[in-house]
Amino acid sequence: MAYDEYLADRIRQSLKEKKTQFEEMKMMGGLCFKVDNKMLCGIHLDKKFGDSLLMARIGEEAYDTEIKKEHTLPMDFTGRPMKGYVFVTPLGFDSDDDMSYWIDRMLEFNPLAKASKKKKPKV
Numbered sequence: 001m002a003y004d005e006y007l008a009d010r011i012r013q014s015l016k017e018k019k020t021q022f023e024e025m026k027m028m029g030g031l032c033f034k035v036d037n038k039m040l041c042g043i044h045l046d047k048k049f050g051d052s053l054l055m056a057r058i059g060e061e062a063y064d065t066e067i068k069k070e071h072t073l074p075m076d077f078t079g080r081p082m083k084g085y086v087f088v089t090p091l092g093f094d095s096d097d098d099m100s101y102w103i104d105r106m107l108e109f110n111p112l113a114k115a116s117k118k119k120k121p122k123v
Contacts, residue, residue: 002029003043004052007093011041011054014096014103030055038113040106044087049073054088056102059109066105084109 008024008031015022015033023034032042042055055075058066060083066072071092074081093099 003031003045007043007052007054010093010099011043011103014099018103018107020107035107035110036115038110038115040110041102046087049087049089051090053090054093054102056086056088056106057084057109057113058086058105059112060084062105062109 011033012022015035020035022040023037025032025034027042030042030044033040039057041057044053044055045051046053053073056066063084063086066086067074069092071089073087073089075085075087076082088102093102
């Protein structure tokens with residue numbers, strides 16, 4: 001298993017409780033959740049950290065505040081952190097209130113987020 005199914009179920013449940021339509025997409029051994037064709041969040045198994053992390057797309061404005069929290073890390077796949085995204089460690093989304101907090105932050109930013117360009121189908 002490449003990602004935490006229990007975490008995926010918690011995200012699904014939280015989005016359903018908030019009456020939010022979403023899509024799921026498997027990516028690079030993880031799972032991505034999309035709202036309005038824009039990445040909302042994902043689950044990433046971090047080998048260095050040793051656990052599944054919640055990848056949260058919160059936007060650059062919220063980033064400066066949220067990155068200071070105890071259970072957040074810069075989202076860094078390549079040696080260059082991506083502004084507007086954070087990783088949240090399991091202690092940061094352990095309770096239902098914590099999970100709801102992060103889902104709310106991501107849904108607040110989602111209308112402002114830009115959708116990635118659709119790739120043209122190969123002929």
